[in-house]
Amino acid sequence: MMTTISEDLPRQALVWRSLMGILLLAVTGCGSGPLTVDAGPDREIALGGSARLEGTVFGAEDYEVSWTPADTLDSVDTLIPRAFPDGKTTYTLRVTTPDGREASDSVTVLVSDEEEPGIGTIEGEVTQRSDGSSVVGARVRIDLSPGSSASTLTDDEGRYSLSVPEVPEFFAMTVSKDGFIPASVNVARSSVRGDTWSKIVSLETEQPETIVLEPVPWMHHLGDGTFGASADGLFQSESEGIIYEHSFDMEAEQLSPNYDEATLSIFVRGAQESGNRIELNGTVVEPRLCCSPDDGSFEEQEIALPMDLLLEGENTLTVYSDSNPDNPEDHDDFEFVNIQVHVYDPA
Numbered sequence: 001m002m003t004t005i006s007e008d009l010p011r012q013a014l015v016w017r018s019l020m021g022i023l024l025l026a027v028t029g030c031g032s033g034p035l036t037v038d039a040g041p042d043r044e045i046a047l048g049g050s051a052r053l054e055g056t057v058f059g060a061e062d063y064e065v066s067w068t069p070a071d072t073l074d075s076v077d078t079l080i081p082r083a084f085p086d087g088k089t090t091y092t093l094r095v096t097t098p099d100g101r102e103a104s105d106s107v108t109v110l111v112s113d114e115e116e117p118g119i120g121t122i123e124g125e126v127t128q129r130s131d132g133s134s135v136v137g138a139r140v141r142i143d144l145s146p147g148s149s150a151s152t153l154t155d156d157e158g159r160y161s162l163s164v165p166e167v168p169e170f171f172a173m174t175v176s177k178d179g180f181i182p183a184s185v186n187v188a189r190s191s192v193r194g195d196t197w198s199k200i201v202s203l204e205t206e207q208p209e210t211i212v213l214e215p216v217p218w219m220h221h222l223g224d225g226t227f228g229a230s231a232d233g234l235f236q237s238e239s240e241g242i243i244y245e246h247s248f249d250m251e252a253e254q255l256s257p258n259y260d261e262a263t264l265s266i267f268v269r270g271a272q273e274s275g276n277r278i279e280l281n282g283t284v285v286e287p288r289l290c291c292s293p294d295d296g297s298f299e300e301q302e303i304a305l306p307m308d309l310l311l312e313g314e315n316t317l318t319v320y321s322d323s324n325p326d327n328p329e330d331h332d333d334f335e336f337v338n339i340q341v342h343v344y345d346p347a
């Protein structure tokens with residue numbers, strides 16, 4: 001435990017430490033002293049995390065390094081390998097010199113049970129809307145940038161517990177399972193922070209009247225990535241550009257005369273007053289996507305779709321981030337998830 005260096009050590013610090021080692025060797029006579037090795041301080045990591053081990057050698061300039069066990073190290077012949085054990089593991093650092101001297105030391109990495117240190121927890125149940133019965137194996141997910149997410153599955157009793165990482169003031173949590181229509185929930189960070197928030201989410205079984213564009217919905221962020229208005233708050237994902245395009249199929253029965261109304265539903269936040277175009281098969285539908293709550297929370301918006309624009313077979317939906325009329329270089333930044341097309345029999 002002679003030298004302590006921090007995780008994610010800057011390169012200069014490593015160089016500096018090497019220089020210090022050389023100076024120390026110079027003072028002690030370049031390998032003439034006793035060979036001593038230090039495996040560094042014990043470490044603790046979260047499950048799924050990693051730690052850099054910090055081996056140090058005194059009393060030799062020319063030596064070989066080997067660490068064991070090797071299977072959870074990124075390298076065994078460097079003094080500072082990265083360790084990623086799944087459980088408590090003691091690593092041994094062994095150093096040998098060409099003239100036959102040998103020394104070793106050990107270091108233990110403890111692994112805590114918690115996967116990620118979160119700001120709080122959401123727990124609850126996923127039920128079937130028709131009869132309130134449990135939905136087992138439903139995916140409960142919060143998308144976060146970049147390309148990551150916090151996610152869990154409901155257990156045998158339909159219950160879930162999700163540790164929430166650092167999130168914006170409001171965020172969307174989405175629940176999905178094969179055979180059901182996905183549901184999205186707006187969550188206030190303040191209700192989760194330092195606490196456990198309970199939420200029962202009920203899912204409807206899939207039905208011909210609802211066309212789900214993404215069976216496992218992902219969060220989408222359109223815009224130029226620059227934003228400042230309060231409605232934008234902080235987003236939970238990075239902009240993927242200014243156009244979202246997605247295809248979906250419609251069966252003949254979904255276009256039968258039984259149905260004479262159609263809507264698009266979309267769970268959105270940050271869409272602003274000037275509005276954003278939505279096109280169905282190349283034709284703009286009204287109204288535009290706009291007027292999200294000022295506090296940055298999500299809400300479901302419904303947009304009427306003219307029945308005669310819907311086609312049997314493949315359809316294409318396009319969502320645009322339109323530019324600000326006062327500043328054409330600024331495109332509206334907004335996020336959306338869980339897009340569905342609904343057909344209705346008004347009778």
Ligand SMILES: [Ca+2]
Pocket residue numbers: 223224225226227330331332333
């Ligand atoms: Ca913008």
Ligand SMILES: [Ca+2]
Pocket residue numbers: 227231232270271272332333334
């Ligand atoms: Ca916006």
